[in-house]
Amino acid sequence: MKNDNKKKIRCIEKLLLLLLSFIFLYSCAPPARTLITESIADGHYDSEFPASRSSSALTKALESIRLLNSVAYYKAYNYPPGAISKIPAASHMELEADKILFFNNTASGTATFVYAFEKDIALLTCAHVITFPDTIITYYEKSKSIQSIAIKIRQHIYINELPDGDDIKIIAVDMQNDIAIVQRRLKEKPVFLQPVFPYPTGKSANLEWGAFVYLIGYPKGNKMVTHGLVSKLPGQRGSGDFLIDANFNRGFSGGMVLAIRDGIPNFELVGMAKSVSADYYYAITPGTPFNPQQLDSNFPYTGELYVEQRGEINYGITNAIAIETILKFIDLNRLRLMEAGLNPQLFFK
Numbered sequence: 001m002k003n004d005n006k007k008k009i010r011c012i013e014k015l016l017l018l019l020l021s022f023i024f025l026y027s028c029a030p031p032a033r034t035l036i037t038e039s040i041a042d043g044h045y046d047s048e049f050p051a052s053r054s055s056s057a058l059t060k061a062l063e064s065i066r067l068l069n070s071v072a073y074y075k076a077y078n079y080p081p082g083a084i085s086k087i088p089a090a091s092h093m094e095l096e097a098d099k100i101l102f103f104n105n106t107a108s109g110t111a112t113f114v115y116a117f118e119k120d121i122a123l124l125t126c127a128h129v130i131t132f133p134d135t136i137i138t139y140y141e142k143s144k145s146i147q148s149i150a151i152k153i154r155q156h157i158y159i160n161e162l163p164d165g166d167d168i169k170i171i172a173v174d175m176q177n178d179i180a181i182v183q184r185r186l187k188e189k190p191v192f193l194q195p196v197f198p199y200p201t202g203k204s205a206n207l208e209w210g211a212f213v214y215l216i217g218y219p220k221g222n223k224m225v226t227h228g229l230v231s232k233l234p235g236q237r238g239s240g241d242f243l244i245d246a247n248f249n250r251g252f253s254g255g256m257v258l259a260i261r262d263g264i265p266n267f268e269l270v271g272m273a274k275s276v277s278a279d280y281y282y283a284i285t286p287g288t289p290f291n292p293q294q295l296d297s298n299f300p301y302t303g304e305l306y307v308e309q310r311g312e313i314n315y316g317i318t319n320a321i322a323i324e325t326i327l328k329f330i331d332l333n334r335l336r337l338m339e340a341g342l343n344p345q346l347f348f349k
Contacts, residue, residue, distance in 0.1 A: 041262045045202075045211045047229075050264050057265035058214065058225055061258065064197045066159045067218040068111035068125055068182075068254070072132035076101045076150035082143050093149060103150075105132055110217035110254035110273075111159065111182065114347050116194040119165070119186045122342055124326065125254035126274050127173050127180040130157055157182060163190060171340045172333035177239075177321060178274045179329045183340055201348055202259055202268030204240040204322035207232070215246050215273055215318070217255025228318065230259075240322030241271075248276035248318040257320050269348075271320040282307050 077097035088096055109129030115122035136150040157168040165186035172181045207213075211230040218224070228246030244257065257271040285308045286301065330337070334344045 043262065045207055045268075045270075046260045046263065047208065047210045047212055049212060049227075050260060052264045054214075054264045057267060058216070060195075060198045061216055061256065061267065062223065062225070063195045064113045065216055065218070065223070065256065066111050066113070066123070066161055067221055067223070067251070068109050068123070068129060068157065068159055070107045070109075070130045070132075070155065070157045071104050072106075072155045073104045073153050074102065074136065074150040075153050076103060076136075076148050078148045079146055081140050081147075082145045085145050087137070087146070087149065093151075107132075108218070108221060108251045110252060110256075112254065112256055113194050113196045114181075115342055116196050117343065117346055119189050120183060120341055121162075121186070121194050122171065122181055122183045122337075122347070123159075124272070125180050125182065126272070127175050127178045128274075129253050130170055130180055130182060131173060131175065159184075163187075169340075171342070172329070172336050174329050177325050177329065179272075179321065179326055181330070181333070181337070183342065185341070197256065197269065197348060199258065199267040199269055201323050201327060202261070202270045204242060204270045204320075204324060207242060207259060207270060211259055213244060213246075213270065214258040214260075214267075215244065215252070215255050216258070217252040217273060219247075219249035219252040221251055240324050242320050242322065244273070244318040244320055245316050246273075246318050247315050248273065252276075252318075270323050272323075272326060273318055274321050275319045276314065276317060282309055284308075 077093045078099040078101065079096065080098045083098070084096060094100065107129050109125055111123035111125040111129075113121060114124045132152060132155060134152045136148075138147045139145065140147050157170070159168065162168075162184060163186050165184050168182050168184045170180060171183045174180070207230045209230065209232060212227065213230055214225060214227050216223075216225050226246050228244040231243040231245065233241055233243060252273055253275065255273040256269060257273055258267045259270045260266055261268055285306050286303055330344060330347055337344045
């Protein structure tokens, strides 16, 4: 009996020893470290990836952008080599032409609602998305005589999701800074106004190296969100334009650039994406219309050949227009906006 009691006491002693050892080891272990990723409220634009969810805040901005398409229709007069050396009178163009062709040039980009009041809506986009030359003249290389004269006969700008109304009109354009305002007047006053861009305008001049930004637009016709870091442009402190290391593709021109000041949801509009770095080259292409199924690879192609300019995008070098430049453009065109029935004071509101 006594031996049993001794065994029990020894077991209890061992358990107590193990428990004390565990407590000792745990108390000596280094404290667990918590990684703090919250933005510091210092009044500067954030340079780190957001620590909190941004989906709902970005959705509000996405509701204000649309895919904008533009088509320009041309009538081209082609002339044989040496036939004419100067532009003929309009009445003689067709008489002297050897061949008459019709073609069109197209462009797509991103447009953002910046105005909605009564029946009028206005959108901000890049100028190169909606502007085409009125006349295109080509020359023969050897004789320097005119090869063709193409005259723009009409242009159509459209957004599929808009309610019925007048054609979209170009109200103001700045080709140098690549900014444009377009307008559409609806047939009836809508029950719900179009969602104007919901966040305040910021200051691109306050962007620092490595500032984190979101970009929203329609690359290749797809509504998308991407992000990147800001780099300052040397020698352009006056304009405030900047670079972003974000991916860019055709259709993103006119996309909004959002910076965050002291965490989500404190978005501010700091600029508009306009272009990407690219290398251009010329290639020989078949004439149009061209059906590749009718091409026999065993025989040389004998149809008409054209020279076409092509570009290879250098991804990760996106050019952005400063918000200060955009606001100055709106202010300089106050009279044109008012003549179109728009109130400049209601832009971005």
